[in-house]
Amino acid sequence: MSEQTPVAPVIPRRGRERSLVDVRPDWPGGPLPALVLANVPDVDLAAWLAGNRSTVDELARRAGAVLFRGFAVDGAADFRTVMAALSDDVLSYGERSSPRSEVTEGVYTSTEHPADQPIVLHNEQSYTVNWPLRIVFHCETEPAAGGRTPLADSRRVLARLRPETVAGFERRGVLYRRNYLPGISLPWQTAFQTDDRAEVEAYCARALIDVEWVGEQQLRTRQVRPAVREHPVTGERTWFNHALFFHVTSLPAEVSAGLRASLAEEDLPYQTAYGDGTPIGDDVLAELRAAYAAETRSFAWRRGDVLLVENMLAAHAREPFTPPRRILTAMSDPVAAPELAAATVTSTGVRS
Secondary structure (H helix, E strand, O other): OOOOEEOOOEEEEOOEEEEOEEEEOOOOOOOOOEEEEEOOOOOOHHHHHHHOHHHHHHHHHHHOEEEEEOOOOOOHHHHHHHHHHHOOOEEOOOOOOOOOOEEEOOEEEOOOOOOOOOEEEEOOOOOOOEEEEEEEEEEEEOOOEEOOOOEEEHHHHHHHOOHHHHHHHHHHOEEEEEEEOOOOOOOHHHHHOOOOHHHHHHHHHHOOOEEEEEOOOEEEEEEEEOOEEEOOOOOOEEEOOOOOOOOHHHOOHHHHHHHHHHOOHHHOOEEEEEOOOOOOOHHHHHHHHHHHHHHEEOOOOOOOOEEEEEOOOEEEEEOOEEOOOEEEEEEEEEEEOHHHHHOOEOOOOOEO
């Protein structure tokens, strides 16, 4: 695709034709994300998407993410209309790992994590067995300073890792240990959106999660997931996991040290290991950080921007920022893990 490929109807402009919308894969902020730019004010993004979904699908899968800029998108209601044009299956936020508030159906605040702390690169809900193929962001209020949403191509991250590192993870998978601790981490009632322990246990059984209740208030869970997945449409192998994100050393140094000083290893809010429980070595953690850093790209938000991230092909993060900043988010197109099929409960009640 050329640097400026017309993909929409044209209108007369001072004696010549100019496209309403240009696709620019190689703009100064690209190629991750690719840029789709409205050339005239008040172009309806939802209407444009409805007529160009195949173009957007191809661009998102090739680039990993697409930034829509200059369109008439103003707030949650407009953003929800955009999501309806992008997908027939907009999701609710389940098995939560960060605090968010629902603004309108299927649209949430991006996170309520403290503004002065970064959020490490990750692929949304890669620790689950049902994740969104896409996560989409809308800039309602530009940050006063900072607050970018860095991206990294997960295919390229995988390619940067040593074969022996990848083989070790593929052989053993990633173990995710979580403790839902009152006053320290997200309460289990918030994470699972219920106050009923039986509902939590039923959900975890369906989601291949081991559950342990500790005392009156603490929930401990364990789940093992692959580190590498294949995109269901392109078939590409991609580094798709939370191995680094949920590792305690990815927290700010003083927070990580404080948690380890006050809690036993088995009580840490989040921790990862290889699937057999073996700790991930410091050298491997450093290798993962270096691979992510080498592939990180970012751009400055503008009010009205919409960013489509192909979740299995690109990781996203968040820089610290100076308020105000309000980024909304929505997720779409669920993908079920292949291991779910292998764990289907048969009519006799035995998992196959």
